[in-house]
Amino acid sequence: MAFKTLSAANAAALDKDLMSVGAFSIDQLMELAGLSVSQAVYRVHPPSRGRRVLVACGPGNNGGDGLVAARHLWNYGYTPTVYYPKQSKNELYQRLATQLKDLSVPFTTDFSASLQETDHVVDAIFGFSFSSPLREPFPSVITALENTKIPVTAVDAPSSWDIEKGPPSEGPGAKFMPDFLVSLTAPKPLVGWFTGRHFLGGRFVSPGIARKYNLDLPEYDGVDQIVELGKNGEKL
Amino acid sequence: MAFKTLSAANAAALDKDLMSVGAFSIDQLMELAGLSVSQAVYRVHPPSRGRRVLVACGPGNNGGDGLVAARHLWNYGYTPTVYYPKQSKNELYQRLATQLKDLSVPFTTDFSASLQETDHVVDAIFGFSFSSPLREPFPSVITALENTKIPVTAVDAPSSWDIEKGPPSEGPGAKFMPDFLVSLTAPKPLVGWFTGRHFLGGRFVSPGIARKYNLDLPEYDGVDQIVELGKNGEKL
Numbered sequence: 322m323a324f325k326t327l328s329a330a331n332a333a334a335l336d337k338d339l340m341s342v343g344a345f346s347i348d349q350l351m352e353l354a355g356l357s358v359s360q361a362v363y364r365v366h367p368p369s370r371g372r373r374v375l376v377a378c379g380p381g382n383n384g385g386d387g388l389v390a391a392r393h394l395w396n397y398g399y400t401p402t403v404y405y406p407k408q409s410k411n412e413l414y415q416r417l418a419t420q421l422k423d424l425s426v427p428f429t430t431d432f433s434a435s436l437q438e439t440d441h442v443v444d445a446i447f448g449f450s451f452s453s454p455l456r457e458p459f460p461s462v463i464t465a466l467e468n469t470k471i472p473v474t475a476v477d478a479p480s481s482w483d484i485e486k487g488p489p490s491e492g493p494g495a496k497f498m499p500d501f502l503v504s505l506t507a508p509k510p511l512v513g514w515f516t517g518r519h520f521l522g523g524r525f526v527s528p529g530i531a532r533k534y535n536l537d538l539p540e541y542d543g544v545d546q547i548v549e550l551g552k553n554g555e556k557l
Numbered sequence: 558m559a560f561k562t563l564s565a566a567n568a569a570a571l572d573k574d575l576m577s578v579g580a581f582s583i584d585q586l587m588e589l590a591g592l593s594v595s596q597a598v599y600r601v602h603p604p605s606r607g608r609r610v611l612v613a614c615g616p617g618n619n620g621g622d623g624l625v626a627a628r629h630l631w632n633y634g635y636t637p638t639v640y641y642p643k644q645s646k647n648e649l650y651q652r653l654a655t656q657l658k659d660l661s662v663p664f665t666t667d668f669s670a671s672l673q674e675t676d677h678v679v680d681a682i683f684g685f686s687f688s689s690p691l692r693e694p695f696p697s698v699i700t701a702l703e704n705t706k707i708p709v710t711a712v713d714a715p716s717s718w719d720i721e722k723g724p725p726s727e728g729p730g731a732k733f734m735p736d737f738l739v740s741l742t743a744p745k746p747l748v749g750w751f752t753g754r755h756f757l758g759g760r761f762v763s764p765g766i767a768r769k770y771n772l773d774l775p776e777y778d779g780v781d782q783i784v785e786l787g788k789n790g791e792k793l
Contacts, residue, residue, distance in 0.1 A: 397780060
């Protein structure tokens with residue numbers, strides 16, 4: 322790797338530190354992470370290019386970030402549709418889903434059909450805690466993402482990719498290359514295989530935590546919740 | 558009033574609705590409210606005008622918004638100092654204070670001395686739930702804010718003002734006129750007495766809640782968490 326990244330194990334440990342030493346609640350962190358994702362989508366695909374955004378949410382924290390992003394996108398004037406096939410019983414995720422229903426954001430159960438009727442896709446299926454194999458219904462969803470011409474923004478990781486080893490060597494995801502990636506808190510090793518536009522989000526890492534994990538984070542501009550990175554991790 | 562405002566009782570009821578029907582947690586709402594405040598400060602007083610910001614926090618939710626704003630201001634490159642004389646035992650506020658301590662943000666106990674060494678002040682002492690009289694140590698703090706030449710941004714209400722009747726007729730606050738005001742969720746009737754630059758923040762009110770409280774909220778631009786309003790409540 323040309324720049325410092327955060328292993329899957331360290332990403333999990335950093336998240337724990339944010340909530341223990343850092344005293345953040347998961348509500349706060351997810352709100353800010355999802356806000357970052359929504360700002361990246363606005364940057365790469367402003368509403369003038371098409372307001373329809375399909376947000377695919379997995380069962381865990383990555384999906385929660387997607388639910389938050391969908392709400393902010395609605396606030397920005399997009400018309401999001403949410404695909405959330407494995408809804409968590411966790412109270413936080415239930416509340417995030419209710420917040421969307423209160424805005425009359427539609428939830429779809431047919432990913433392929435919805436993919437025919439959108440202008441942009443957010444892949445919030447799996448993040449840094451993913452490990453193979455993909456379980457139903459996600460293999461076909463990943464295959465659809467792999468083959469679509471619609472631009473895709475991935476949250477923290479292109480879903481199906483190994484956090485440290487990149488795309489799988491075969492099967493769903495082997496040829497999946499999202500157009501845009503938003504790394505949260507810090508880039509993971511998989512960015513070495515990623516060829517699209519890369520953003521960093523999650524503007525809540527303290528200098529103490531950055532030092533502990535040997536991170537060399539770029540400066541964000543102004544009030545931005547995202548910063549675009551070049552191939553060597555430098556700020557663009 | 559030339560435009561629709563939210564009474565103190567309705568502001569409290571709307572907050573309850575956001576957390577019941579809207580399914581928001583107070584962590585989420587406070588994070589977004591404090592983020593709005595930080596963006597307003599950045600707009601009216603960018604770091605190039607002086608990085609020192611004194612954030613005065615009261616014992617309740619308005620103080621919590623201030624604590625969140627101070628953290629985001631630190632992220633933007635300011636050097637905030639926090640005055641928080643009546644620290645709540647509430648777990649959320651304690652966590653918000655810990656988040657600042659983790660960034661080595663100093664807490665001062667001498668408001669007057671700190672006021673001599675700052676470039677901007679955030680008044681997050683009292684919000685829509687304020688009712689007179691002011692209790693110690695706040696009368697002298699309000700008097701200091703009233704007399705300072707340093708620009709002040711007030712959160713939701715100039716502290717000491719009655720939410721519906723504006724500034725008190727005499728005593729501390731009678732001549733308090735902050736330069737900037739950030740109304741959260743919707744303007745309160747006190748804006749009729751306010752002569753400075755006025756922003757709206759708290760971009761999380763659903764159309765259903767806006768209808769219920771007969772609010773006529775302006776549109777925010779892009780990903781902004783604030784919108785500036787004119788004298789008649791129109792978007793500037």
